[in-house]
Amino acid sequence: xxxxxxWSLAALVVVAALVVAIWPxxxxxxxATYDGRFGSGRISTNSxxxxxxxxxxxxxxxRLAPCPAxxxxxxxxxxxxxxxxxxxxxxxxxxxxxxxxxxxxxxxxNLWAYWCGPCAxxxxxxxxxxxxxxxxxxxxxxxxxxxxxxALSRLVDYAVTLPGVQDGDxxxxxxxxxxxxxxxxxxxxxxxxxxxxxxxxxxxxxxIAAAVEQNLGVAA
Numbered sequence: 536x537x538x539x540x541x542w543s544l545a546a547l548v549v550v551a552a553l554v555v556a557i558w559p560x561x562x563x564x565x566x567a568t569y570d571g572r573f574g575s576g577r578i579s580t581n582s583x584x585x586x587x588x589x590x591x592x593x594x595x596x597x598r599l600a601p602c603p604a605x606x607x608x609x610x611x612x613x614x615x616x617x618x619x620x621x622x623x624x625x626x627x628x629x630x631x632x633x634x635x636x637x638x639x640x641x642x643x644x645n646l647w648a649y650w651c652g653p654c655a656x657x658x659x660x661x662x663x664x665x666x667x668x669x670x671x672x673x674x675x676x677x678x679x680x681x682x683x684x685x686a687l688s689r690l691v692d693y694a695v696t697l698p699g700v701q702d703g704d705x706x707x708x709x710x711x712x713x714x715x716x717x718x719x720x721x722x723x724x725x726x727x728x729x730x731x732x733x734x735x736x737x738x739x740x741x742x743i744a745a746a747v748e749q750n751l752g753v754a755a
Contacts, residue, residue: 559566602698623701624699624700631700633700637694637723645661645677645697645720646721658690658693659695661737665697670755672747676695679708716734
């Protein structure tokens with residue numbers, strides 16, 4: 536075999552290896568792994584150091600719905616999975632006590648990140664479900680990467696205005712025991728306990744509605 540032929544063969548082997556490395560595996564197709572990226576890795580700007588003017592501009596463009604607020608008389612159960620978790624509201628920068636804010640109503644928490652392809656496909660379905668469910672179910676996105684500015688940019692691109700919180704340290708994931716993949720939907724009962732963890736993307740609004748009805752008893 537000539538030298539040029541050997542080089543061509545070697546190049547083909549390298550290309551084939553790269554294709555195999557990035558091709559979705561059967562069991563992992565449709566999800567993205569964290570791969571240790573909480574607090575490091577896929578970060579171009581840390582939310583704590585992001586320019587406040589940039590965040591303010593992006594928030595104005597995103598026009599996200601307000602984060603949930605305490606219902607007044609409803610209190611979280613002592614065994615609420617979200618007790619003690621205080622996170623920043625992506626829409627306005629305020630602080631949200633998750634357990635208190637979600638108490639008294641069933642909720643769907645969607646863990647996602649700006650770099651997650653399956654999340655991009657799923658989020659519009661979640662928006663449609665939220666619009667359909669109205670006040671019956673709280674739908675809250677949980678951005679699971681420190682880059683809050685990129686999260687806002689993506690939500691503008693997706694035309695998704697769901698309320699969301701910033702969770703770059705993965706506190707929600709750890710609290711509910713969700714696996715290290717994205718997206719993950721966590722169905723929360725009105726008392727704050729976890730009804731179901733679904734580490735998969737939803738393909739339609741009807742699929743979301745069926746999961747909520749089966750696990751939370753709410754038809755929407």
